[in-house]
Amino acid sequence: MSVTRALLTLLTVTAIAYAARSFLPEGATVTGSGAALALGFLIVAALQVGHVAEAVGFPHLTGYLLCGFLFGPSVFRIVTEPMVTDLALVKGTAVGLIALLAGCELNFKHLLPRLRAITAISVATMSINFVLLTSVFFWVASVLPATADFTTLEKIAVALVCANVVAAFSPAVVIGVITETRAKGPLSELCMSIVVVADLAIVVTYSLTSTFARSIFPASTVGGGMGILAGHIFGSILVGLAFGALLAVYIRRVQSRTGLFVFALLFIAAEAGRVLHLDPLLVGLTAGLFLENISPVSGAEVTKATATVALPTFAIFFAVVGAELHLRAFIHVAPFAIVAAIVRAIGIFIGTKIGVAMSGVDRAQGRLVPLGLLPQAGVAIALAVLVLNDFHPWGRVLGTVLLGSIVVNELIGPVLFRYALSKAGEIGEGEPEELRLDPSVV
Template sequence: MNALLLVALGGLMHAARSFGPAGPEGGASTLLAFGYVLVTAFFAGRLFGQLRLPRLTGYIVAGVVAGPMGLGLLSREMVGSLDVVNGIAVSMIALTAGSELELRAIRPLLRSIRWIALLGVLGTAALLSAAVWLLRSLLPFMAHLAPAQAAAVSLVLGVVTVAQSPAVVVALRDELRADGPVARTALGVVVLADLMVIVLFAVTSTVAKATFGAGADAAHTAATLAWEILGSLGAGALVGVVLATYLRKVAGGAPLFVFLTTVVVSEIGRRLHFDPLLVALAAGMLVRNATQVAEVLHRELQPSSLPVSIVFFAVAGASLHLDVLATAWVPAGVIVLVRAAGLLSGARAGARLARAPATVVRYAGFGLLPQAGLALALSTLFAKTFPEFGAAASALTLGVVALNELLAPAVYRAALVRAGEAGQGESPAPAAEAPALELLRH
């Protein structure tokens, strides 16, 4: 039935776009794209769930099939018009993650998180940089670079390709209702890794620009980092106070207020050069660890979190440039394998050093494999930072992201099941899906 519904929805979308020479335009085009993506990805996720695959993989595949690289039911302009959903989804996912990072509960896991982040993430970034350096003969954009320039660019690409995805980790945990040391450790590591990657990208890109004679300013870079990181955390604390005050003092309208807060964090925060992920994460952590309304916040996030997440992952799938794999599939495939080997072995070594439980040693590394928003954002930023060859280099980074985005969620889902943590969470799955079902009925 789900497959038949997907075929019918595709036919309706094709008919809607054929009404005019170029289909609907402007706001009508955006609304059409949003509605089609939401409904189609929702049913694709249910179909993948029946096949015992991650629902979010269904959302991504639905975007790939319907997008410009697939059937073309969504044009590049339509996909671009839905970019606003990405920031809101990242803020909402980070707020959810922060609201579940109870410091008292994860304190026994902090040693594991620290060692896995150091060995798994930093070690793999170095390993990936070395791999790019060794593969430079297969990368046309590095052919004419001096050795110092090639080394610096390799460092930047190592940082870009190691980026993690808290969004996927949170989505799979919620989908499986997973809880336990593996799920908590993986979430803690990817959150810490995001902060590390942001800092490392700023530092390595500054060094790389200096090798090209761009006159990098270390003081300016430090000031920018301080503003983006410390400013984001400070703004997040303020947002957390506002959220906690509203949830404690005001009787109604909490779901709408929480949703509007994520919109403000995404849109205004970006204009102030804050990182929406850090702002929302800090807000959620403050609510969880310094107030008594964390459970209320988690409950009020549910009505809008699932629909926004569905569109977020579907748009991520539609944005994938699968055509780049035709030109960079060999080095991209090698880097995917190197990345997986580095993260899994580094996570295992770090967990053993921390004397973590056996399940963490065996399975936590799989939570580091997925990629999504941050890796795509860094790939785009890399292309803008180095316009001479950035577009060609993006063929490599986007190819790596495409492979990891499609394959890694299923691997992490299997790891959570094998670790025995699926179904151990408190929130029942039907309740999480109810808002989307209610929305589709109307």
């Protein structure tokens, strides 16, 4: 689709949505909040902005975020706060879908030959980032009015949760860039393996840190301590395994409308998760890992079957996330977001250097690896949204810092990774069959 046509379409749908919004006075409702209008408008508009973003060299995802931000409550107000709130269902389901697809990408057998390098670089990078980012967020929590009065333990809890989120990587963007550039070679493979494995660890550690934070902030918890931790993590893993098994049976036995079934299952996970305190990310990831590594069904089958629902789901998810960004709050916390992004980058560079030295990876290649670890997207945003929703009232403020930091990495990460692939001479070297995500999704 040409940029002109995308812009024209965007203009038309914006005019329609704007005209429709003039039907009701501010805050009034007739049949619901108009979430369905927001849903339709954001899907169409986000896809158009995604095209425009692609034309100027950014991933589609950046376009989706930007679209939500522009048309959301902060700027043009075509999508209002109540509409965004009522789209929670789509958001919860999308988080599960992102995790499921990430799990489907992780094949342990394929990772074995590079296990030493992957483990060394992942552990070193994550450990250093955890230490650096926890310190940064402890400082941020001491400075921000919303958290300045917290006790030291409370600030540590806030810092741990936030550091965990900012430490995340982006398998979706890395795979997307590799697919777009048709790159093939050791750098592509190493970067992809690291981000997938590290994100798996990030999701698990997030469950730990968020549970710790919940026990420190009783207002946002429903139980106490280790009991929740066990229930939260093991419950989510068990449900994820059950969902994985169910999906495998469905794909093998029914072989019809798999995408819709996956969507329905993830909706149930999101709804039940709210009642049973399950982590949709962990549920989705476990289900994906089960399918790819244990069940006779391959992750590729699931990815292919969900391609139909994945693109609009991701478009709406990221657009809603963009709509949730509060411009004023964002400007207010922008310096913190930029500091967090810079510290994360420093942590990645130091961690990779140590990991490369420990594992004996070629030095020239090792120098380029950090550029593949910089992008952030799906999982990080999903975790940041969990912080926004789960920890009131400080989650809203810190969540904005996290999203700001992610946006910075999201904007520069893909560009730098593309540069690294070009420097390594891997661009256009192959038809990456194993890279299965639709480029327009990421």
